[in-house]
Amino acid sequence: MVRSLLKLYLLVMLAAAAAVVAINYTFIPLFHEQFTESERVNRQGYAFVLSEYLAQHPGELRKGALEKLQAHALERFKLADAAELSRLDARQRQDIADGKLVLSYDAKDYYLPLRDGQVLHAHSVDVDNTNVDVVAYALIAFATLLSIVAWVWYHWRDLDKLQQAARDFGRGKLSTRADLPRRSNISELAMQFNEMAEQIEASIVHQREMMHGISHELKTPIARLEFGIALLQSAGAGEEEQARQAQRLEDLRRDVRELDELVTELLTLGQLEQGAAPMMLMRVSVGELIDSVAASVANEVADHKLTLSVLASGPLPHHVCDPRQVARALLNLCRNATRYARSAIQLRAETDAAGTLCLTVEDDGPGVVPEERARIFEPFHRPDSSRNRHTGGFGLGLAIVRRIALLHGGQVGLDSGSAGGARFVITLPAMDEPAVAVSAQAA
Template identity: 85%
Template sequence: MVRSLLKLYLLVILAAAAAVTAINTTFIPLFHEHFTATERENRRGYAFTLSQYLGPQRGKDRDAALSILQEQAREKFDLVDAASLTHLDAQQLADLAAGKLVLGYDAKDYYLPLRDGQILHALSEEEDHTNISVLAYALIALATLLSIIAWVWYHWRDLDKLQQAARDFGGGKLSTRANLPRRSNIAALATQFNEMAEQIEASIVHQREMMHGISHELKTPIARLEFGIALLQSAGTGDAERARQALRLEDLRRDVRELDELVTELLTLGQLEQGAAPMMLMRVSVSELIDSVAASLADEVADNKLTLSVHVTGPRPHHVCDPRLVARALLNLCRNATRYARSAIHLRAETDAAGRLRLTVEDDGPGIAPEERARIFEPFHRPDSSRNRHTGGFGLGLAIVRRIALLHGGQVGLDSGSEGGARFVIALPPMDERAMPGKPSI
């Protein structure tokens, strides 16, 4: 703080000294006419007295009168001819010819024309007030120093708080925030720091929860693989044992596929969250997109003895989006619905005149409790009714749906359907067709 204070103080003092020097050397020439008019008005009585005193005198009498005046006055007086005043400009010479008092550019020389054409030259001598000037400038410098100290200390105090908050946050105290008053001059900086700290804390907490969830999800299939391998190693050689080995091998393959599916889902979610998967925007036929999703679900719907109804309405038949990602989101929602629907799943797509697209997936299952809806889109979160992996999946599908909606600038919501089940709604805003890479439409 001391070094910064000294630098600031030195800069202010040098700037003030330069300003004073510039004023003393440039203001009189720049505003000479104004100063001349002012001095002429202020010394009008003085000039009249001098003219009356010296005007009637001639020759030696004038010289004697000038000597007496010199003894009584502080200025130095002498008589000059107009021809010798070559340093005066045309305007000053014209003023002398008109009988006016003229002020020199140094503000010390005065020229007063007398009646007989001679000119009285007066040179003012300034008194030496060095001690007073030094004291005055010292007081100004002290006042400046005190003002700068007050200003710097006020900022230094708040900056020190912000620095301490940053130090604590960097030391692992993620809940640390910079608490500064709103009147502080760095309140905006502190607000930005707090927002950054909140985002970093949320990201770290999210990563921790992800790691915990990944560890938990990987533990079960790995344990089953180890158990299956141990059974295979201890198996006998008979026909019955070989049949059991075949079943165990199939279980092991199923566990490997489960691990592969989990890793694929994790990679997909990671790419979406990091923006590593670029969006391929194109003009898509909404009805063809919905039909392709319905066709992909035909076998699953039939295996679960469900019916899938599809409805496409709205004034706009096309929408700009990434069809691969949007189809993935709809497939995740529909496959989620097949786990809980009793008899029917409804898939609807609606467009409006502004170009917004609303995608709805609804089932007639038991639905999701209101207290669970706030966390349903978090990775690895499953409602109480679907804790079993075989019915609830890995808990990543809805997180992927939410991320896809956010990538399109939209959002996804959950509420109760008309038949009591869960109704998921993806709302996508209109996209700028100029952002498309020129791909053909579907």
């Protein structure tokens, strides 16, 4: 704080000194006419007395009169000659001819026309008031210092609080926030710090939950693999034992596929959250997009003895998006619906005049209780009714859906359907068509 205070104080004092010098050397030349007129008014009586006094001493007597006058005045008086008057500018010479007092551009000399045509030149001598100037400037400097100290201290107090908050946050106290009053001049900076801290805290908490969920999800298939390998190692040589060994090998393969699916889902979610998944925006047909999704889940729907209805409507048949990612999101929602639907699933796509695309996947299953809806899109979160992995999946599908919607500038929501089941709605705003696609279409 002391170093910053000294720098600011020196900067202010240098600026003030430069301003004083600039005023002393520039103001009088800049406002010479105004200063001259002011001097004429202020010196009217003085000029009258001088003129009357010198008028009483004409000719040779005037030299003695000037010497006597000099003995009782601070100015240096003399009669100006033609050469000296010629150094004045035309405006000043005209004023002298008109009988007006003329002030020099440095305000040190003035010229007073006398009645007999001569011009009195008076040169002002500065009085030595150094001690007074020192005291005056010292008071100004001290008052400036007090003002700067008060201003810096007011800000430094709040900056110190913000610095302490940043220090505590860096030491791991993620709940630390900068508590500054709204009247503080750095309140907006503190608000930005608090918003940053909240985002970082949420990100770290999310990562911790992810790590916990990953560890939990990996334990089960790994344990089954270890158990299956142990059984294979202790298997006998009979035909019945060989059949059991083949079944165990198939179980091991299934567990490996499950691990591979889990790792794939984790990699996909990680790429989407980090923005590493490339966005391939293009103009796609909405109807063709949902038809392809319906074809992909047709076998699963048939296996569960469900019916899938598909509907596309709206004034705009096309939408700009990444069809691969949007199809992935719809597939996740449809597969999620097949786990809980009783008899039917609805897949709808609607567009409006503004270009917004609304994708809806609805089932007639038990639905999701309102208490669970706020967390349903969190990684590894499963509602209480679907804790089992074989019915509830890995708990990553809906998290991927939300991330895909966010990457497109949209959102995904969950509410109750008309049949009481879950209704997931993805809303994607209109996006500009890529220049490459536009040029290709034009070609």
